[in-house]
Amino acid sequence: MIPSTLEYTKATSIDEAIAAVQAGARPLAGGQSLLPMMRLRLAAPGAVVDLGGVAELVGVCEDGDEIAVGAMTTHRAVAADPLIGEHCRVVAQAASGVGSLVIRGRGTIGGSLAHADPHGDLPAAILAVGGSVIARGPGGERRIEIGDLITSYLTTSLADDEIITQVRLPKGNAQSAYAKFHRRAIDWSIVGVGVAIGPDGVRAAATGVGDKPARVTGFEAALNGGASLDEAAAAAGDGLDPSSDLDGSAEYKRHLVGVLAKRAYLEAQG
Numbered sequence: 616m617i618p619s620t621l622e623y624t625k626a627t628s629i630d631e632a633i634a635a636v637q638a639g640a641r642p643l644a645g646g647q648s649l650l651p652m653m654r655l656r657l658a659a660p661g662a663v664v665d666l667g668g669v670a671e672l673v674g675v676c677e678d679g680d681e682i683a684v685g686a687m688t689t690h691r692a693v694a695a696d697p698l699i700g701e702h703c704r705v706v707a708q709a710a711s712g713v714g715s716l717v718i719r720g721r722g723t724i725g726g727s728l729a730h731a732d733p734h735g736d737l738p739a740a741i742l743a744v745g746g747s748v749i750a751r752g753p754g755g756e757r758r759i760e761i762g763d764l765i766t767s768y769l770t771t772s773l774a775d776d777e778i779i780t781q782v783r784l785p786k787g788n789a790q791s792a793y794a795k796f797h798r799r800a801i802d803w804s805i806v807g808v809g810v811a812i813g814p815d816g817v818r819a820a821a822t823g824v825g826d827k828p829a830r831v832t833g834f835e836a837a838l839n840g841g842a843s844l845d846e847a848a849a850a851a852g853d854g855l856d857p858s859s860d861l862d863g864s865a866e867y868k869r870h871l872v873g874v875l876a877k878r879a880y881l882e883a884q885g
C-alpha cells in the first residue's frame with residue numbers, strides 16, 4: 616500500500632531536527648519500522664524529518680564510565696563496534712541478531728528504542744546493562760533510564776518535541792550475552808533474554824514477555840541470593856506476564872525465559 620501524502624525534510628543538525636519535530640514532523644531514522652507502519656496506514660504523519668543527514672547522531676565513543684552511542688548508529692555498526700563488544704557485549708550481540716543484513720544496515724539503535732516494540736531486541740539488551748538515553752528537545756537535554764523510557768506497547772516517555780540523541784551504555788558489562796528464540800533467522804524474537812554479570816551481581820532483562828521489556832527479577836534474585844543456575848532458571852518466569860498468542864502460551868514463554876536466561880548466563884561466563 617502507498618503511504619498517504621506527506622512533507623519530507625532532511626535535517627543536517629540536531630537543532631534543525633528539533634525545530635522540525637516541534638513543528639509537528641515525525642523523526643525518520645532507518646525507516647525499518649516507521650515505513651512499514653505508514654504503508655499499512657497504522658501511522659500517517661503529515662510530515663517527517665529525516666535524521667539521516669545529522670552527522671553528530673552517528674558514532675560510538677568512550678565517555679568516562681560509559682560508552683556514548685549516537686542514536687543514528689545502525690545495528691550493523693553497533694554489532695561490529697569494538698568498544699561495545701569489549702564493554703557491553705550483550706548489546707552488540709542483540710544488534711547482530713536483528714532481522715537481516717539489509718535491515719541491520721538501515722535500522723538504528725535510537726529508532727529501536729523510540730519505536731518500543733515489545734519484541735525488540737535492543738531494549739531488553741540495554742535494560743540488562745542498565746543503559747539510558749539522552750533526549751533533547753527545545754528546552755534542553757535530559758537523561759532517561761531505559762526502564763523509564765519504554766512505558767507500554769509502542770509507547771515511550773519522550774515528549775512529542777524530543778528526539779533521542781544518544782544511547783549511554785555503562786562499562787563493566789564485558790561478561791554479558793543475549794539469547795534469542797525465533798523461528799526463522801530474520802524473525803523477531805518470540806522471547807529474548809539479555810544477561811549481564813557485573814560487580815553488583817547479575818542483571819537480566821527479557822523481550823516478548825509483555826507490553827514492554829522487563830527485568831527478569833526471579834532469575835536475578837535467585838542467582839544473587841546464591842541459588843544454583845538451574846534453580847534460578849526455574850524461577851525466571853516468576854512475576855512475568857507474557858500473553859498467550861500464536862507464538863505460544865504464556866506458560867511456554869515463561870519457560871523460554873528460563874531456558875534463554877540460563878543459556879545467556881553460561882555464554883556470559885564464557
Ligand SMILES: Cc1cc2nc3c(=O)[nH]c(=O)nc-3n(C[C@H](O)[C@H](O)[C@H](O)COP(=O)(O)OP(=O)(O)OC[C@H]3O[C@@H](n4cnc5c(N)ncnc54)[C@H](O)[C@@H]3O)c2cc1C
Nearest residue numbers: 644645646647648649714722723726727729735736779803
Ligand atoms: C523484516 C523486519 C525484521 C525485523 N526484525 C527485528 C528483530 O529481529 N529485532 C528487532 O529488535 N527489530 C527488528 N526489526 C526492526 C528494526 O530493528 C528497526 O530498525 C527498529 O525497530 C526501528 O529503527 P529504525 O531506525 O528503522 O527507526 P524508524 O523506523 O525510522 O522509526 C521508528 C520510530 O522511532 C521514531 N524515531 C526514530 N528515531 C528516533 C529518534 N532518534 N528520536 C526519537 N524518535 C525516533 C520514529 O519517529 C518512529 O516512530 C525488524 C524490522 C523489519 C522490517
